Amino acid sequence: xxxxxxxxxxxxxxxxxxxxxxxxxxxxxxxxxxxxxxxxxxxxxxxxxxxxxxxxxxxxxxxxxxxxxxxxxxxxxxxxxxxxxxxxxxxxxxxxxxxxxxxxxxxxxxxxxxxxxxxxxxxxxxxxxxxxxxxxxxxxxxxxxxxxxxxxxxxxxxxxxxxxxxxxxxxxxxxxxxxxxxxxxxxxxxxxxxxxxxxxxxxxxxxxxxxxxxxxxxxxxxxxxxxxxxxxxxxxxxxxxxxxxxxxxxxxxxxxxxxxxxxxxxxxxxxxxxxxxxxxxxxxxxxxxxxxxxxxxxxxxxxxxxxxxxxxxxxxxxxxxxxxxxxxxxxxxxxxxxxxxxxxxxxxxxxxxxxxxxxxxxxxxxxxxxxxxxxxx
Ligand SMILES: *Cc1c(COP(=O)(O)O)cnc(C)c1O
Numbered sequence: 340x341x342x343x344x345x346x347x348x349x350x351x352x353x354x355x356x357x358x359x360x361x362x363x364x365x366x367x368x369x370x371x372x373x374x375x376x377x378x379x380x381x382x383x384x385x386x387x388x389x390x391x392x393x394x395x396x397x398x399x400x401x402x403x404x405x406x407x408x409x410x411x412x413x414x415x416x417x418x419x420x421x422x423x424x425x426x427x428x429x430x431x432x433x434x435x436x437x438x439x440x441x442x443x444x445x446x447x448x449x450x451x452x453x454x455x456x457x458x459x460x461x462x463x464x465x466x467x468x469x470x471x472x473x474x475x476x477x478x479x480x481x482x483x484x485x486x487x488x489x490x491x492x493x494x495x496x497x498x499x500x501x502x503x504x505x506x507x508x509x510x511x512x513x514x515x516x517x518x519x520x521x522x523x524x525x526x527x528x529x530x531x532x533x534x535x536x537x538x539x540x541x542x543x544x545x546x547x548x549x550x551x552x553x554x555x556x557x558x559x560x561x562x563x564x565x566x567x568x569x570x571x572x573x574x575x576x577x578x579x580x581x582x583x584x585x586x587x588x589x590x591x592x593x594x595x596x597x598x599x600x601x602x603x604x605x606x607x608x609x610x611x612x613x614x615x616x617x618x619x620x621x622x623x624x625x626x627x628x629x630x631x632x633x634x635x636x637x638x639x640x641x642x643x644x645x646x647x648x649x650x651x652x653x654x655x656x657x658x659x660x661x662x663x664x665x666x667x668x669x670x671x672x673x674x675x676x677x678x679x680x681x682x683x684x685x686x687x688x689x690x691x692x693x694x695x696x697x698x699x700x701x702x703x704x705x706x707x708x709x710x711x712x713x714x715x716x
Contacts, residue, residue: 345530345610345638346533346638346639346641346642347641347642347645347646348603348610348642349603349609349610349611349612349638349639349641349642350530350533350609350610350611350638350639350642351529351530351609351610351638352529352530352608352609353529353605353608353609353610354509354529354608355513357513357516358512358513358516358529360516361512361516362529362530362531364436365432365436365520365531365535366530366531368432368435368436369432369531369534369535371435372432372435373538378431378432378435381431382427382428382431382539385427385431386424386427386542389417389427389460390416390417390423390424390427391415391416391417392416392542392546393546393550394411394412394413394415394416394543394546395412395415395550396409396410396411396412396547396550396551396554396694397409397410397412397670397672398410399666399669399670399672401669401670402665402666402669402670402682402685403685403686403693405691406685406690406691406692406693407555407691407692407693408685408693408694408695409547409551409554409559409693409694409695410670410672410694410695410697411543411546411547411550411575411694411695411696411697412697413543413571413696413697413698413699414672414674414675414678414697414698414699414700414701415700417456418449418452418453418456419449419452419675419699419700419702419703420449420453420675420698420699420700421540421543421570421571421574421696421698421699422449422450422452422453422524422570422699423453423456423457424539424540424542424543424574425450425453425522425524425536425539425540425570426443426450426453426454426456426457426522426524427453427457427460428535428538428539429457429520429522429523429535429539430454430457430458430460430461430463430520430522431461432520432535433463433520433522434461434463436520438463438518438519438520439463439464439518440463440464440465440466440515440518440519440520441454441457441458441463441464441465441466441519441520441521441522442465442466442467442468442508442511442512442515442519442520442521442522443465443466443467443468443508443521443522443523443524444467444468444469444501444504444505444507444508444523444524445467445468445469445473445480445501445504445524446469446470446473446500446501446504446524446567446629446630446632446633447473447477447480447628447629447630447675447677447703448469448473448474448477448479448480448481448483448484448629448703449480449630449675449699449703450522450524450525451467451469451480451484451489451491452480452483452484452487453524454467454489454522454524455467455483455484455487455488455489456487457522458487458488458489459487459488459489465484465487465488465489465490466489466490466492466511467484467489467490467491467492468492468494468504468505468507468508468511469481469491469492469493469494469504470493470494470497470498470499470500470501470502470503470504471493471494471495471499472498472499472500473499473500473501473504473629473632474491474493476629476706476707477629477703478706479702479703480703492507494507498623500629500632500633501629501632501633502606502607502621502624502633502634502635505607506607508521509521509607509608523536524536524568524570525567525568525569525570525633525637526540526568526569526570526573526637526639526640527568527569527606527607527608527609527611527635527636527637527638528607528608528609529608529609530609532608532609533609533637533638533639536570536573536637537570537573537574537577537637537639539574540570540571540573540574540575540577541573541574541577541578542574543571543574543575543577543578543696544562544574544575544576544577544578544579544580545577545578546578547562547575547578547694547696548578548579548582551694555692557692558579558582558584558585559579559585559692559693559694560584560585560586560690560691560692560693561585561586561587561588561688561690561692561693561694562575562576562578562579562585562586562587562588562693562694562695562696563588563589563590563681563684563685563688563693563694563695563696564576564588564589564590564681564695564696564698565589565590565591565631565677565678565679565680565681565696565698566589566590566591566598566631566636566640566651567592567595567628567630567631567632567633567636567677568633568635568636568637569589569636569637569639569640570637571696571698572589572640572696573637573639573640574696575694575696576589576643576649580648586650586690587643587648587649587650588649588650588651588652588684588688589640589649589650589651589652590651590652590653590654590680590681590683590684591631591636591651591652591653591654591680592624592625592626592627592628592631592632592653592654592656592659592680593653593654593655593656594624594625594626594656595614595624595625595626595631595632595633595634596614596651596653597611597612597613597614597624597633597634597635597636598612598636598640598641598644598651599651599652599653600614600653601613601614601615601634601636602615603641604619606621606634606635607635609638610638611635611636611637611638611640611641612635612636612640612641612644613634613635613636614634614635615634621634622634626656627656627659627660627676627707627711628659628675628676628677628679628680628704628707630675630676630677630699631676631677631680652684654680654683654684656711658680658683658684659676659679659680659683660676660679660708660711660712661683662674662679662680662682662683663676663679663682663701663704663708665682666679666682667701672697672700673700673701673702674697674699674700674701675697675698675699675700675701675703675704676701676704676707676708677698677699678695678696678697678698678699678701679701681695681696681697681698682695682697
C-alpha cells in the first residue's frame with residue numbers, strides 16, 4: 340500500500356494542498372495501526388464486547404421460497420447498522436493520532452450516530468454535518484446524536500442532503516486539520532480513506548464467508564449488497580473477492596446510480612464514477628433512502644465494475660418499499676430502506692444459494708415508509 344494507491348484510473352487525492360500533510364499522516368498512522376497487534380486487538384475487542392460481533396447469518400426461507408437466502412445481520416449491531424464498524428475503527432485510529440476533535444458528515448444519520456457513539460465512548464468532541472432535508476427525514480437519528488453529546492450542524496444549501504454535508508465537513512477539516520480527524524462514513528474520499536473504510540468493514544465479509552462455509556459447506560453462488568458510497572458492499576465483497584466462482588452484485592438506487600448511469604469524474608476528493616452532466620456539473624441524486632441518496636461511489640467499485648469482477652444493478656423506490664414490507668411480513672425482520680434495495684432484486688437473480696448483506700435495521704425509516712405508502716404514523 341502506498342500513499343498514491345489508486346484503483347485503476349480511479350481513487351487518488353483531489354484535495355487542496357493544505358490537506359496533503361494530514362492525509363500523509365493518516366496514511367502512515369494507518370499502516371502502523373494495521374501492523375500493530377494492539378490496534379487490531381482493540382478493534383476486535385470493541386467489536387465483540389460493544390458492537391455485538393460476530394453478527395449472525397439468518398436463513399430467510401419465507402422471503403425467498405425455493406432459494407437458500409442468507410442475511411448477514413449487520414442490522415443487529417449496536418446502533419443498528421454496519422456504520423459502527425468503521426466509526427469505532429477510525430476513532431481508535433484518531434486517538435493514536437492524538438486528535439481531540441472528530442468531525443463527520445451524515446446522510447441517513449446512521450454514520451453520524453455511529454460516530455457520535457464512538458466519540459461518547461472515548462470522550463472526544465464530535466461535530467456532525469447533516470443536510471437540513473436529511474435532518475427532517477431522519478429526526479430520530481438527530482435526537483440520538485444530541486443525546487450522545489454531539490453537535491449537529493445543519494447544512495442549508497443545494498439539495499440539503501449528503502453531498503452538501505460532505506462539502507461542509509471537508510471545509511471544516513481544512514480549517515481545523517491540526518486538532519481534528521475527519522471520520523468519513525463510506526469507502527469514498529481521498530486516499531487513504533477508501534482503503535481504511537474497506538478494511539474496517541471487511542469484517543462483514545470475513546465473518547459471512549466463515550459462517551456460510553460452516554452451515555452450507557460451500558461458498559454462495561452470489562453475494563448481494565446495496566451500494567450508496569459502497570462501504571457495506573465492499574466490506575461484504577472483500578470476503579469473497581478472491582473466490583472467482585462467487586458473483587458479486589451491488590444494487591444502486593435507480594435515480595442515484597453512479598455506477599450504472601454515471602461518468603468518470605471527481606467528487607469529494609477522489610476520481611470515481613459519478614452522476615454529472617457533460618460539463619462535470621454534479622447531478623442531484625434521488626432515493627427514498629437517505630443513505631443511498633449520493634451522486635458518487637467509492638473508487639474501488641468503479642474499478643470492480645470496469646474489470647467485470649462485480650455487477651451493479653438498479654432498484655426503484657417502489658421495489659425497495661415492496662421488499663421492506665415483504666421481509667417484515669415473511670421473516671419478522673424490518674430492514675433499512677437501503678438494505679431493502681438489495682433484497683428487492685433477489686427474485687431476479689438466477690441462483691439458488693445467495694447471501695445478502697442486511698446493512699441495517701428499518702426502525703429509522705418508519706415515518707418515511709408510512710408517508711410513501713400514504714399512511715400516517
Ligand atoms: C449508510 C447506509 C448505507 C449506504 O452506505 P454504504 O457506504 O453504501 O454502505 C446502506 N445501508 C445502511 C443501513 C446505511 O446506514
